[in-house]
Amino acid sequence: MSLFLDLGSWVLFGIGSLLLFIGALGVLRLPTLFTRMHAASLTESLGTIAVLTGIMLQAGLTLATMKLLAILLFLLLTSPTSSYALANAALLARNRDQTREQADRK
Amino acid sequence: MTILLAVFLLTMLVITAVAIVRTRDLFAAVMLLGIFSLLMAANFFVLDAADVALTEAAVGAGISTVLFLGALALTAARERESGDSRWLPLVVVVIMAATVVYATFDKPALGDPNAPVHQHVAPWYLSETPRLIDIPNVVTAVLGSYRGYDTLGEVFVVFTAGIAVLFLLGSGRPGELFSRPPDELSTGGLKHHLIPRVVGKLLIPFIILFGLYVQFHGEYGPGGGFQAGAIIAAGVILYALLEGETRALAALPESALKVMVIGGALLYTLVGVVCMLMGGNFLDYSVLSTNSVAGQQLGIILIEAGVGLAVTGVLLSIFHAFAARATA
Structure with a gap:
């Protein structure tokens, strides 16, 4: 039984690390801000779920698992929100720059 | 590993x-x-x-x-380009770094149980805390009781910093220290940004709750007034960013912040004075109750509450002072 738990958690660790690595690679290699954010925010959600579930399998039915669950819930709520806020701020800043350029041209 | x-x-x-x-x-x-x-x-x-x-x-x-x-x-x-030569600062930094690196050669190895720091008062703290104060977190016992003077000093450093920022950035008019001309951001916050507002509103009660947990669980786990004050202040600042400073100031007005800043520092000092009045030394909590262990625990809870109040009040005052200046 514990062998299967170990196996499961290591598979989850592997998937999670791979996803987070791909996300980091995307942040480094993709050309523009929005494509980079796309890479980071998409892989981050599933990566965190996989890694934290892997740790939960290791911790078993203890208080630590409940804490990990709370952390997972918190991350699932906040990380897409911060991605949204970042993208929104970038969009607004770009619009502001463009209107400024148009104003300069006139 | x-x-x-x-x-x-x-x-x-x-x-x-x-x-x-x-x-x-x-x-x-x-x-x-x-x-x-x-x-x-x-x-x-x-x-x-x-x-x-x-x-x-x-x-x-x-x-x-x-x-x-x-x-x-x-x-x-952006930082302004400085035209000064970089050689003098570089030489100073290299000499300082070399001195520090040289000093580490005499340092005991990491985690060495025979290091002087582990042989001085630490064994006494570890062996006597269960008997004298009976709380699991020795760090809180050291911070609140054994070294209560130092912590009192820290609270007054925070207090002084808060007052200094208010002198520099506040409007100087009592009652409207953080007043600013009403604009869209100060009254409405991020009204048009649905997602951050909804998620923020969902999280703020839990942030405050976690702050209170850190405040009152400090005797049993990591935590205490300083950390709790920072977490609660972060929750209120999040509210101010989402709903606008005007509503945050309506929830926790300037007068309440003043009471928290001054009251927190006073509470700590008063606990010390009451200890003196009841026949002990300044900040010697054992006399607060007939049972000296219960007295120690009561004293630590009270001074941690003072620390938490003062830190929350000072951080929020500094935030509001900056925010009020930003558009003025």
């Missing part, structure tokens, strides 16, 4: 520090400072210093970043 993690974290710290020094973009520097604090917190945690790690994460990575951003709103976002 732990060593590997610690070396990785310290290497990242050095890289971040160099990046902070090199960048001319102050906004990027603030973000890097937050990362620096988070790495430092992880490093403290690797060293089993959970209380310090919590403080560093809450204050260094959390509140300082917000306050730096508030300061950036008042100044330029």
